[in-house]
Amino acid sequence: MSDLLSNFPLWSALLAIGIAQGIKVPITFFALRKWDWKLMFSTGGMPSSHSAAVTALTTAVGFVEGFGSTYFAICVIFSIIIMFDAAGVRRHAGTHAAVLNILLEDFNQLIDELKSMRVKPRRERAEKLKELLGHQPSEVLVGGWLGIIQSTVLYYLLEL
Numbered sequence: 001m002s003d004l005l006s007n008f009p010l011w012s013a014l015l016a017i018g019i020a021q022g023i024k025v026p027i028t029f030f031a032l033r034k035w036d037w038k039l040m041f042s043t044g045g046m047p048s049s050h051s052a053a054v055t056a057l058t059t060a061v062g063f064v065e066g067f068g069s070t071y072f073a074i075c076v077i078f079s080i081i082i083m084f085d086a087a088g089v090r091r092h093a094g095t096h097a098a099v100l101n102i103l104l105e106d107f108n109q110l111i112d113e114l115k116s117m118r119v120k121p122r123r124e125r126a127e128k129l130k131e132l133l134g135h136q137p138s139e140v141l142v143g144g145w146l147g148i149i150q151s152t153v154l155y156y157l158l159e160l
Helices: 008-032 039-043 049-065 068-089 089-115 137-157
Strands: none
Touching: 008 039, 008 049, 008 137, 049 068, 049 137, 068 137
16 A cells, blocks of 8 residues: 555656646636636646646656656657547547537427427437547647646655
């Protein structure tokens, strides 16, 4: 159990997730003048908590195991894949969800019109899809830097 509690890379990555998710709320407030506490537990947005987590993990592994270690190399590749996916596939899935939501709006309006004409539709109203899934490249970049900086500061504060 003490090994788990002293696992610097693990705790550094978890802290990076918490910081990234936590600062999404004030960033959104300053941008939109609206408090949205659901952002603490959602995907997407500024900064990328996925990017913060993997770069914090990678940086911490570099400090603990050495920047020339196999573990560090594995973490670097893992981080690249995660960040590329966040800015690519997941962002495009969110774009697709936005287009589908426009179609769903039209579909739901049609369903309502059928019901008002006392025609029983074969299908009930469809629910809107989540659009904020992935990240803009800038959100990934900021999340990545957040993870590196947080892990570096924490490492030197703890003087491991």
